[in-house]
Amino acid sequence: MHWSVTDMxxxxxxxxxxxxxxxxxxxxxxxxxxxxRFESLWAQTEIEAKISxxxxxxxxxxxxxxxxxxxxxxxxxxxxxxxxxxxxxYSLYFRVAKNDSFVQTILxxxxxxxxxxxxxxxxYLLDGSVQLEEGKLKAELHLADVVRKKVIKTFEFKTDPxxxxxxxxxxxxxxxxxxxxxxxxxxxxxAYVHLSDGxxxxxxxxxxxxxxxxxTNDRSLNISPNWSPDGSKLVYTSYKKRNPDLxxxxxxxxxxxxxxxxxxxxxxxxxxxxxxxxxVTLTKDGNAEIYLVTTQGxxxxxxxxxxxxxxxxxxxxxxxxxxxxxxxxxxxxxxVMDTEGSNVRRLTYTDDMSDSPCWSPRGDRMAFVxxxxxxxxxxxxxxxxxNMTRLTYDGSNENPRWSPDGLHLVFSSNRGGKYEVYTxxxxxxxxxxxxxxxxxxxxxxxxxx
Numbered sequence: 001m002h003w004s005v006t007d008m009x010x011x012x013x014x015x016x017x018x019x020x021x022x023x024x025x026x027x028x029x030x031x032x033x034x035x036x037r038f039e040s041l042w043a044q045t046e047i048e049a050k051i052s053x054x055x056x057x058x059x060x061x062x063x064x065x066x067x068x069x070x071x072x073x074x075x076x077x078x079x080x081x082x083x084x085x086x087x088x089x090y091s092l093y094f095r096v097a098k099n100d101s102f103v104q105t106i107l108x109x110x111x112x113x114x115x116x117x118x119x120x121x122x123x124y125l126l127d128g129s130v131q132l133e134e135g136k137l138k139a140e141l142h143l144a145d146v147v148r149k150k151v152i153k154t155f156e157f158k159t160d161p162x163x164x165x166x167x168x169x170x171x172x173x174x175x176x177x178x179x180x181x182x183x184x185x186x187x188x189x190x191a192y193v194h195l196s197d198g199x200x201x202x203x204x205x206x207x208x209x210x211x212x213x214x215x216t217n218d219r220s221l222n223i224s225p226n227w228s229p230d231g232s233k234l235v236y237t238s239y240k241k242r243n244p245d246l247x248x249x250x251x252x253x254x255x256x257x258x259x260x261x262x263x264x265x266x267x268x269x270x271x272x273x274x275x276x277x278x279x280v281t282l283t284k285d286g287n288a289e290i291y292l293v294t295t296q297g298x299x300x301x302x303x304x305x306x307x308x309x310x311x312x313x314x315x316x317x318x319x320x321x322x323x324x325x326x327x328x329x330x331x332x333x334x335x336v337m338d339t340e341g342s343n344v345r346r347l348t349y350t351d352d353m354s355d356s357p358c359w360s361p362r363g364d365r366m367a368f369v370x371x372x373x374x375x376x377x378x379x380x381x382x383x384x385x386x387n388m389t390r391l392t393y394d395g396s397n398e399n400p401r402w403s404p405d406g407l408h409l410v411f412s413s414n415r416g417g418k419y420e421v422y423t424x425x426x427x428x429x430x431x432x433x434x435x436x437x438x439x440x441x442x443x444x445x446x447x448x449x
Contacts, residue, residue, distance in 0.1 A: 059407075062179065064088060065097040065117055067127035069139070076137060076161070077130045080168040084126070086208070087172035087186045092407050092425065093179060097122050114149045122146050126175065137161045141171060143178065153178060165210055182448075185403050189446040190410055191215070191225040191234055192421050195439040202236055202249070207403070207445075209421070209434025215249055216256070222247075223442055226269045226278075231446045235259060235269040235278060246280060246297075260297045270313045270322075279303075279313035279322055290324055292339070303341035314358045314366075316383075323347070323357035323366060334368050336383070347385035356399055359383070362406035365426070369398055378411055380426070391428030401445050410434075412441035 066085050069077040088094040097120065107116040117125060128141035136158045143153040155174055159167045169186035176184035185207055194203040194214070200221045205212040216222050220240040227234060231251075238247045246259040246266045260266045264283035271278050277292045277300060288309040292301040304310040308328035315322055323336050334348040334357045348354040353371040360366065366383055369376040375396040381388045391400075395415030402409055403423075410423045416433070419441040424431040 059092050061093060061095045062124060063097060063122045064094045064124040064126060064175075065099075065120075065122045067112075067125065068099075069128045069130050071129070074130060076132075076164050080130055080139065080164055080171070083165055083168035084172050084175075087169060087184065088175065090208075090408075090430075091172070091176055091184055091186075093176060114144075114146050117146045128171070132161065133158075135161075137164055137167060139167055139171060141174075143175065165206065169206070182405065185405050185408070185448065187449050188404060189231070189449075190421065190434070191227065191444045191446065192412075192435070192440050193223055193225070193442040202234060203440075204234075204251075205434065207423075209436075212435070212437075215251070215254070224268055225442065225444045226271055227444055227446045228271050229273055229275045229447055231449050235271065237267045237269070246278075258297075260293055268312050270315055272315055273317060273319040279315065281311045281313070290322070301341070303337065303339075305341075312356055316359050317361050317363045323359055325355045325357065334366070334385075347381070347383075349385075358401050360402050360406045360426075361404055365406075367400035367402060367409055369400065378409065378428075389428070391424065392431070397422075399442050401443055403445050404448050408445075410443040410445050412443060 066081060066088065069081045071077055085096050089096045107113045110116070114125075123146055125144040125146055126141065128139055130137065130139045132138075137160065138156065138158050140156045141154065142151050144151045157167050157170050166187065172186045173184040176182070188207045189204050190207060191202060191204050193200050199219050200223060201217060202215040202222050202225050203212055204215055215234060216238070218238060218240040220238060222236055222238045222240070225234050225236040233248050233250050235246055235248045237244050241261070243261065243263070244265050244267060245261040246269055247256050248259045249256040260280065260282070262282050262284040265288065266280060266282055268281040269278050275295070277294060280291055280293050281288050282291050287307065288311055289305065290303045290310050290313050291299050292303060294300050303322070304324070304326070306328060308326050309332070310324055310326045312325040313322050314324070319339065321336055321338055323334060325332050326335050329346065331350070332353045332355055333346055333350065334354045335344055335346050337344040347366070348368070350370050355369050355371070357366055357368045364383065365380045367378060367380050370379055376398050377390060378392045378397045378400045379388055379390050391409070392411070392413065395413045397411055397413045397415075400409050400411045407426050408423055409426065410421060412419050413422050418439045420433050421435040421440045421443045422431055422433050
């Protein structure tokens with residue numbers, strides 16, 4: 001989980017009794033999981049999720065044909081063509097036409113036959129060429145309107161040859177920008193926790209899982225990565241100085257520095273949309289409470305007060321509200337408050353734990369998880385708590401986080417036997433595993449760059 005109440009209880013126990021043996025701690029954890037299992041047997045009726053489209057409407061996808069970029073015998077051309085096709089299909093804004101035998105029957109050998117494409121229902125045509133010039137990879141693209149039979153945009157990109165996938169993503173971003181007014185999400189990154197040699201390190205990959213690279217190499221426990229609004233930094237919890245402190249890594253230099261090091265737990269960081277604050281969970285005063293911390297690591301405001309465990313803050317896109325998890329009602333549930341800590345209201349009323357809220361960048365939906373027995377599943381709901389929709393069914397599924405366009409979610413799941421990072425569409429369709437080596441979880445989707 002992002003930082004579940006279970007994690008909080010166990011960590012607080014470890015901090016209070018640091019001299020207990022590892023064998024006893026493992027026994028404690030095993031006993032706690034047994035309690036959860038038996039508790040589920042006594043639970044009341046199972047949660048029924050209403051299937052609803054919520055405030056997001058299904059997008060009427062445009063039909064586009066992506067011609068094989070020339071020269072066709074170039075590996076760069078063929079690979080870039082395929083990446084662009086995959087990107088545009090993933091976006092939900094486009095249906096990419098297949099180049100099958102039926103299409104060739106209509107077009108013959110003339111792939112610029114506008115009348116033929118029109119008969120096939122295609123509305124737009126993207127073609128291009130890829131050349132090596134003075135050690136750089138140069139792509140020239142043309143976007144044509146099939147109905148009007150004219151080129152409506154010409155654009156080009158240059159990059160180093162080893163960055164050919166980044167070039168392809170840039171092409172796809174530009175196409176989406178032309179039709180929606182906003183860049184695509186294809187140049188975005190996903191940060192996650194990678195289990196390596198018994199340690200947990202922060203890693204980053206492309207949105208589609210390619211080009212994974214390590215961010216930390218602390219040989220320690222690093223968890224809960226969260227992006228700065230401009231995508232230049234990651235804040236996360238690290239035990240590398242023995243206490244669970246917050247650290248920040250500048251991704252341009254890969255240099256890390258301590259952010260908050262208050263006694264006890266420093267966890268669950270969430271950067272505000274304007275970049276001025278980080279909402280965090282601290283136990284410095286004995287109980288887990290949510291605070292606002294400045295970018296210099298100084299406490300600006302305490303938001304929650306009481307005996308409950310309050311954790312997992314998530315900002316609304318307008319920066320005026322914060323969703324969070326609290327067990328003040330008994331079971332952990334999802335709540336919302338203003339950024340002053342006032343106007344607290346409860347959103348979920350489930351028969352079991354609700355946790356890990358994440359506010360959609362569109363402002364209309366919230367993703368979260370509900371525990372069922374010892375497993376979790378991802379749900380979404382309106383920000384009023386209505387129209388709850390279950391999105392996952394296989395394995396245990398945790399830590400849902402939205403893409404910056406609000407049309408996709410990243411999450412971790414053990415449906416294949418070990419935890420890996422997956423993405424899916426906002427309505428639960430097209431669930432794709434994007435990691436594959438080791439064990440990976442706790443993902444966070446970057447903003448657009």
